[in-house]
Amino acid sequence: MADDNVHDTSSGEFEGENKAAPTSAPAVEEKAAVRNQSIAHSSKDVDLTEEERVRRALNKKLANPLAGYSHAELEEMGAAYARKYQVGDESDVMAFRAGAVCAQDPAKYDSYPGLTDEDKEVMRREFTNRWSQPRLLYLVIVLCSTCAAVQGMDETVVNGAQLFYGKQFGIGDDSKERDTWLLGLTNSAPYLCCAFIGCWLTVPFNHYFGRRGTIFITCVFSALACFWQAFTNSWWHMFIARFALGFGIGPKSATVPIYAAETTPPGIRGALVMQWQMWTAFGIMVGYAADLAFFNVPDSSGITGLNWRLMMGSALFPAVVVCCFVFMCPESPRWYMGKGRHAKAYQAMVRLRYTKAQAARDVFYMHTLLEAESTMKMGRSKMLELFRVPRNRRAMQASEIVMFMQQFCGVNVIAYYSSAIFVQASFSEVSALAASLGFGIINFLFAIPAIYTIDTFGRRNLLLTTFPLMSLFLFFTGFSFWIPEDNKAHIACITLGIYLFGVVYSPGAGPVPFTYSAEAYPLYVRSYGMSLATATLWFFNFILSVTWPSLNRAFKNQGAFSFYAAWNMVGFVLTLLFVPETKGRTLEELDHVFSVPSRVLAAYGLRQIPYFFRRYIFRQDVHPEQLYDRDDEDPGESSYVDPEKRV
Numbered sequence: 001m002a003d004d005n006v007h008d009t010s011s012g013e014f015e016g017e018n019k020a021a022p023t024s025a026p027a028v029e030e031k032a033a034v035r036n037q038s039i040a041h042s043s044k045d046v047d048l049t050e051e052e053r054v055r056r057a058l059n060k061k062l063a064n065p066l067a068g069y070s071h072a073e074l075e076e077m078g079a080a081y082a083r084k085y086q087v088g089d090e091s092d093v094m095a096f097r098a099g100a101v102c103a104q105d106p107a108k109y110d111s112y113p114g115l116t117d118e119d120k121e122v123m124r125r126e127f128t129n130r131w132s133q134p135r136l137l138y139l140v141i142v143l144c145s146t147c148a149a150v151q152g153m154d155e156t157v158v159n160g161a162q163l164f165y166g167k168q169f170g171i172g173d174d175s176k177e178r179d180t181w182l183l184g185l186t187n188s189a190p191y192l193c194c195a196f197i198g199c200w201l202t203v204p205f206n207h208y209f210g211r212r213g214t215i216f217i218t219c220v221f222s223a224l225a226c227f228w229q230a231f232t233n234s235w236w237h238m239f240i241a242r243f244a245l246g247f248g249i250g251p252k253s254a255t256v257p258i259y260a261a262e263t264t265p266p267g268i269r270g271a272l273v274m275q276w277q278m279w280t281a282f283g284i285m286v287g288y289a290a291d292l293a294f295f296n297v298p299d300s301s302g303i304t305g306l307n308w309r310l311m312m313g314s315a316l317f318p319a320v321v322v323c324c325f326v327f328m329c330p331e332s333p334r335w336y337m338g339k340g341r342h343a344k345a346y347q348a349m350v351r352l353r354y355t356k357a358q359a360a361r362d363v364f365y366m367h368t369l370l371e372a373e374s375t376m377k378m379g380r381s382k383m384l385e386l387f388r389v390p391r392n393r394r395a396m397q398a399s400e401i402v403m404f405m406q407q408f409c410g411v412n413v414i415a416y417y418s419s420a421i422f423v424q425a426s427f428s429e430v431s432a433l434a435a436s437l438g439f440g441i442i443n444f445l446f447a448i449p450a451i452y453t454i455d456t457f458g459r460r461n462l463l464l465t466t467f468p469l470m471s472l473f474l475f476f477t478g479f480s481f482w483i484p485e486d487n488k489a490h491i492a493c494i495t496l497g498i499y500l501f502g503v504v505y506s507p508g509a510g511p512v513p514f515t516y517s518a519e520a521y522p523l524y525v526r527s528y529g530m531s532l533a534t535a536t537l538w539f540f541n542f543i544l545s546v547t548w549p550s551l552n553r554a555f556k557n558q559g560a561f562s563f564y565a566a567w568n569m570v571g572f573v574l575t576l577l578f579v580p581e582t583k584g585r586t587l588e589e590l591d592h593v594f595s596v597p598s599r600v601l602a603a604y605g606l607r608q609i610p611y612f613f614r615r616y617i618f619r620q621d622v623h624p625e626q627l628y629d630r631d632d633e634d635p636g637e638s639s640y641v642d643p644e645k646r647v
Contacts (some may be wrong), residue, residue, distance in 0.1 A: 017553045033182030049192045065364065065372040067306035068103040071112070074100040078364055085342035087363075092346070092356060096280070099360030103368070105264075106361065121355040130267035137352050138262050140329050144272065146322050147215060147256045147281040152283020153290070153315045156224055156440070158187055160291025160419050164308040165391040169235040174424075180549035189242035190249050194538035198250020201580075205251050211259040211332040214251055222248030223319040230313035248319070254534050257514075261336040263352055265362070271451055273518065277511040278447040283318070284415060284459055285440030290314040290638045291419070292433040296507055342367070370627055386532070394594045395520040396529060402463065403533045405571035406542035409470055409509045410564030413548050414439060414498055424557060425494045428487045435495055439502050445507035458583040459512045463575045465632060471568035473501040478561030509571075511536070513539055517584050577602040577610075580627075595626065627628050 007082040066074065080102025082093040098114040102123070109115060162183065165171030171182040196359040205214040225245035232238040260272045294310040303309070312509075330352060336345035343630050345366075349359040384434045386392050414421070417438055422432035453462065477497030513533075521529035521573045552560045580601060604627050 016381075017367055033091075033425055061262040062241045064104070065368040066100075069104065071101050072102055075114075077600040078360065081342075081364060081367060082360075087343045087346040089443060092360070095356035096359040096364060098357045099239055099362075100321050100364045102357070102361045103365035106421075110172060114231055114513055115357060116355075122358055126265060126267050130265075132270070133265070134354055136329070137264065139261070139353070140324075143215070143270065143326060144256050145282075145327050145560045147252060147277060147285060148276045148279035149225045149283035150219060150222055150315075150318045150322060151249055151253060151453070152280040152285075153287040154190070154226070154245060155416055156287030156309050157282045157315045159288065159416055159436055161311040162187060162417075163419055163423065163429055163432075164305055165232075165238065165312075168305050168308075169233075169238065171235050174549070174553055176264060177550065177553065180352040180553045182235055183547075184546040184549040186239045188542045189239050191538045191542035191545060193243045193246025194250035194253075195542055196539075198248075198539060199254060199535045200250075201247070202251045202408070202531065206258075206335070208337050211255055211262070212326050212329065214255045215259065215549075216326050218248045218250075218252035218255070219319040219322045219326070220248075221245070222252070223316040224322070224585065226313055226319070228522060230309040244515075249404055249539065250534075254531070258517075259332055262332040263330070265353075269564055273515060274333045274451045274511055275455065277450070277514065278444070281440075281444040281447040281510070282496065282504065285437070285444045286318075287315065287411055288433070288437040288440040292430070292437050295430050318610065334370075337363075337366060337370060339530055342361060367393060380526050385525050385528060386521075390595045390597075392522065392529075394596075394598060395522075395590075396532070397598070398594075399513075399517040399520050399529060399533050400536055401571075401579055402509075403536045404540055405463075405467075405567070405574070406509050406513040406537060407544050408543075408564065408566065408567045409467070409505065409571060410474055411501075411509070412460050412541055412544050413507050413560075413564060414501070415547050417548055417552075421498075421557065422494075422551075424561070425481065425491055427491065433472035435498075438495075439498055442502040443506050443510075450507040450511040453507050454515060455583060458581050459516045460575060460581040460583075462508045462512055462580055463579065464572060466504045467568045467572035467575065469504040470509065471565045471572070472567065473497050474505065474561045474565035477557045478565065479555040481561075516579075519585075520594070524590070547585060565599050576605040601627075 022559060071078070075097040078096035078098075081091050081100075082088070082096040087096070098119070099111065101112050102109050102112065106123065107127070110120060116121070153255050166179075166183050171179045171186070173179045202214075205217065209217060222245060225241055225248060228244065229238060230240040232241050257273055259278055259399060260276070261269050264272055273551060291311050294314065297310055298308040299306050330348035331344075333349045333352075335344040336342070336348060342363075346359065346363050349363050350356060351357040353362065386396050418436040419429075419432045422435045423429060427435060429635065451490075457465075474497070477494055480490065480493035480497055517533040518526070548560070551563065578598060578601060580596065582593065585593060604625065607625060611622060611624060615623050615624075
C-alpha cells in the first residue's frame with residue numbers, strides 16, 4: 001500500500017500562543033477552533049502541487065460546468081446550442097432557453113418564470129415522486145433488469161449441470177487431480193474470457209455499435225453460446241463454448257449500467273445501479289430453478305444427458321427476449337452526442353421525458369459536461385494518471401480492494417458449486433438442487449433491502465459489519481462437515497451456514513463494490529477506473545472458480561471453507577485500514593477524502609477499534625473522531641487535518 005508523507009503545517013506562532021497567559025474556557029475553545037481552521041487551510045495549501053490544483057479545479061468544473069452563469073447568459077447559451085445543431089423548430093429553441101437555466105440547478109426550477117405550469121409540475125414530481133416517469137423509460141428499466149437476469153442465469157445454470165456432464169465427459173472424479181482442475185477450468189472459462197478479452201471489448205463495441213447495438217450483440221453471443229453448450233460432447237468442446245459465452249457477459253456487464261445512467265434522470269440513477277445487482281441475483285435464482293426443473297428429464301433415443309443439456313440451453317431464452325425488444329428503446333442520447341448527432345440526441349431524450357423543457361435541460365447539461373471533459377488534457381495517459389496521481393491511486397487502491405474481496409469473500413464458490421457441495425454433505429442430487437434454489441431465493445430477497453441500507457448505513461460500515469459475519473458463517477459451514485453424517489444436524493448446520501452467509505452477503509459485499517468503484521474515481525478517469533475494476537472482478541472470479549474443485553479435494557470442505565473465511569477477515573482489516581467512507585460526498589469532498597495519506601487513514605482505522613468497544617460494548621459516552629474538517633469558507637469542500645497536528 002502506498003504511503004505518502006504528511007507535511008508539518010504547525011507553526012511557531014501557535015507554540016507561542018500556548019505559552020500565553022491563561023484565558024477563559026470559551027476563549028480557549030474559540031482560539032482552538034481558529035487554530036484548527038488555520039491548520040486545515042495551511043495543510044491544504046502546502047500539500048497541493050500546482051498540477052493537483054489544476055486537476056481539482058477541472059474536477060470541480062465537471063461537478064457543475066454551468067456554475068457561475070447568470071440566467072440571461074444561460075438562456076442565450078441554450079438558444080445558441082439549439083440553433084447551431086438544428087435540433088428543432090422555434091418551440092424547441094424556447095425549450096432550450098428554459099432548459100439551460102434549469103440545468104444549472106434543477107432544484108430551483110420554481111424560481112424561473114420561463115417554465116409553463118406543466119413543466120413545473122413535472123419537475124416538482126422529480127423530487128416528490130421520483131418514480132413518476134414516462135412509460136418508455138420504464139421499458140428501458142425492464143430492458144436493463146432483463147439484461148441483469150440474463151447475466152445471472154448465464155452464470156448459474158452450470159451449477160446443477162456439472163453434476164452430470166462432469167461424469168459424462170470423464171472429469172467428474174473428485175479424487176483425481178486432473179479431473180478437478182479440468183472441471184474447474186471448464187466452469188471458469190467465461191470469466192477467463194471476460195477478464196482478458198471481453199471487458200476490453202466494451203469501448204470498441206460501444207464506439208461502433210452504440211449502447212443498444214452492444215446490448216443486442218452481447219445477448220446474441222449469450223444466446224448462441226448457451227445453445228452451443230447444449231450440444232457439446234467433450235470437456236474441451238464445453239470449454240470453448242463457455243469461453244465464447246464470455247464475449248456476451250463481459251461487454252454487457254459494463255454497457256448496461258452505462259446505458260441506464262445515460263437515459264435515466266439523476267433521481268433514480270443510483271437506484272438503478274443497485275437494481276443491476278438485485279436483478280442479477282434474480283437471474284441467479286432463475287438459473288437454479290431451471291436446474292431443478294429439468295433434473296428428471298430422461299434421455300431420449302440417441303441423446304445422452306438431455307437433462308443437463310436443457311439446463312445449459314435454457315439460459316438462452318432471456319437473452320432472446322432482450323434481442324426482441326432492445327430496439328424498441330431509444331439509443332443513449334449521450335452516445336448520439338458523442339457522435340455529433342445532437343438532433344438525434346434531443347429526439348431520443350424527448351421520448352424519455354414528459355416535456356420538451358425537461359428533455360432540453362438534460363441534453364444541454366450533457367452537452368456542457370462533454371465540452372468540459374474534452375478540455376481535460378493533463379499531458380499524460382489517463383491510465384497512467386490512475387497510478388501516478390496520489391488521489392487517484394488511493395481511490396484505485398480502495399476500489400481494487402472491494403472488487404477483489406467481492407470474489408474472495410467466497411460467494412461464487414456457493415453460486416457455482418453449491419449443488420456439488422450439498423451432494424458432498426449427503427444430500428441426494430435433486431435435494432442438492434432444491435437447496436441451491438433456496439440459496440438463490442435468499443440471495444435475491446436480501447438484495448432488495450440494499451437499495452435502502454447502502455445509503456443509510458454507508459459503504460464502509462456495511463463492509464465492516466458483514467465481513468466478520470461472513471467469516472463466522474463460513475467457518476460454521478466448514479466445521480459442520482465434521483458432524484457425523486448419520487446425525488441430522490450434519491445437513492441442517494451445513495445448510496444453515498450457507499443460507500446465513502447469503503443473508504449477510506446480499507446487502508453488503510454484493511452491492512457495495514460496484515457502487516463504491518463508480519463514485520470513488522474523479523470523473524475524468526472514471527471510465528478507465530471502472531474498466532480496471534470490472535476486469536479485476538472477472539479475473540478473480542476466474543481464479544476462484546477454477547481453483548475450488550482442487551482446493552476442495554486437497555483440504556476437504558472444512559479447510560476450503562475456512563480458507564475463504566480467513567479471507568473475509570483479511571477483507572475486514574483491509575477495509576478498516578484503506579477504504580474510506582464515500583456515502584453522501586460530493587465530487588469535491590471526495591477529492592479531500594482520497595487526499596488523506598494511506599498511513600494516516602490506517603492509523604485512524606486502528607483507533608476505531610477501541611472507540612467501538614468503548615461506545616457499543618462498554619456503553620461509554622464517547623464521540624467519534626472526525627478525520628475531515630469542514631472548511632467554513634468553502635462549504636462544498638471537506639479538508640483533512642492530521643490528528644497529530646490538531647491543537
